[in-house]
Amino acid sequence: MKKQPHIIIFRLSAMGDVAMTVPVIKSFVKQYPDVKVTFVSKAFLKPLFDNIDNVTFFTADTNNSHKGILGLVKLFKELKSLQPTHLADFHNVLRSKIVRSLFTLFSNVKMAKIDKGRKEKKELTKESNKIFKQLKTSHQRYADVLKNIGFHIEIKNFETPKKEILSENNLKVTGKKTSSWIGIAPFAAFPSKTYPDDLMKEVIKDLSKEDVSIFLFGGKADMDQLESIANQFGNVTSIAGKLASLKEELNLISNLDIMLSMDSGNAHFAAMQGIKTITVWGNTHPYAGFAPFNQPEDYCILPDLEKYPKLPCSIYGNKTFPGYEDVMRTIEPKTIVEKIKSIL
Structure with missing residues (x-):
């Protein structure tokens, strides 16, 4: 029996950047309902992912149990125990790079990382001779990471959620x-x-x-x-x-x-x-x-x-x-x- 695909998505901060992943993930689970997703981020951001089908939130406690090199090794072991088939690094910072390196050494998980477009962003923000043009959106950059591990999605097909009942x-x-x-x-x-x-x-x-x-x-x-x-x-x-x-x-x-x-x-x-x-x-x-x-x-x-x-x-x-x-x-x-x- 073919193993169910299971993607770990890694994005620790910041609030706005993590929120921008939500429409992408909602589009993904609709187009790939048989794929399991584990989203790794900080605990207080968990409500962003409540009630999204097939998505489990995993808390990265970078201030305590997952702090420092030893903590990241522990985080890697905990994530590896979930038996993922893919790793999508939506952050591409030192912490996620270390986790990716450990997966490279000790697993056969298929991985891809976000291209933040640093060079073109530098061209956009320099004081003189700037190249003033629309760059790829963060939403599309996230979608591209998933594409690079074999899951093409159309974020334009995102369905507007229904309003919640006021608590x-x-x-x-x-x-x-x-x-x-x-x-x-x-x-x-x-x-x-x-x-x-x-x-x-x-x-x-x-x-x-x-x-x-x-x-x-x-x-x-x-x-x-x-x-x-x-x-x-x-x-x-x-x-x-x-x-x-x-x-x-x-x-x-x-x-x-x-x-x-x-x-x-x-x-x-x-x-x-x-x-x-x-x-x-x-x-x-x-x-x-x-x-x-x-x-x-x-x-x-x-x-x-x-x-x-x-x-x-x-x-x-x-x-x-x-x-x-x-x-x-x-x-x-x-x-x-x-x-x-x-x-x-």
């Missing part, structure tokens, strides 16, 4: 839905990707005049700031620090009508659930391949590229060219508000 815990925070729900995630990992506070407050103020409910997303560190904004409006609620888990956050996002986000993880949490997702871009650019999945091109709102022709400055937002600190101020609040209204 009882979330209902206590949101109340029943009686109007359009807008999510706003105003923060990002770097200031160069974060729309200025004063302008975002104008966006929220204008949207609050509509028959909508607005929910502000952020981490525990953002609680005070977001609560201060929410307290100024009757139909704005900060959920920062109020939801019990990522699972609860995803449940709420599933019930939004629109998500407004920076180039950050919340954009991908929304897009993977088929929510209309508008993103505001600063020193990064959708051409690098990190735009939310399956969203129209005009849902990406960009700075004035004529005034700032050197954009993008970096792939992740961690680098800014001199004089490019305030590129987002060329995006007027009314531009964002009008885009959201036109979609609603």
Whole structure:
């Protein structure tokens, strides 16, 4: 009897990058229902993969039991015991390279790794003589890894998930839905990707005049700031620090009508659930391949590229060219508000 194919997919971080794997994996399991998948990542990201057929989540505890070289050897042994037939490295960093090397030495698993396109991304973000063009998306790069181990998939055939039933815990925070729900995630990992506070407050103020409910997303560190904004409006609620888990956050996002986000993880949490997702871009650019999945091109709102022709400055937002600190101020609040209204 032929052995059932069993693919281990390896991607430890970051949140947005892991979320971008979800549409690819959902497309994969639909097209290959007889293939078993084990997804290896950090424990708090498990809710991203709940209820996906044939997918088992495996926790890589890189802070404790899987820490360091000995920990990675242990991780390899645990993964090898699952008897995989294939290994898809969606990360291609030192940890995954070590695990791949161990599989090469001690198993006959078929493997492939992601091509991150570092050279072309460097060409896209250099300060002068840049090559400004759309690069392959991260979603397609993930699909290509699976193709390279023998599984061609069409991610364009992705089916939008049904909205989840709002959990009882979330209902206590949101109340029943009686109007359009807008999510706003105003923060990002770097200031160069974060729309200025004063302008975002104008966006929220204008949207609050509509028959909508607005929910502000952020981490525990953002609680005070977001609560201060929410307290100024009757139909704005900060959920920062109020939801019990990522699972609860995803449940709420599933019930939004629109998500407004920076180039950050919340954009991908929304897009993977088929929510209309508008993103505001600063020193990064959708051409690098990190735009939310399956969203129209005009849902990406960009700075004035004529005034700032050197954009993008970096792939992740961690680098800014001199004089490019305030590129987002060329995006007027009314531009964002009008885009959201036109979609609603």
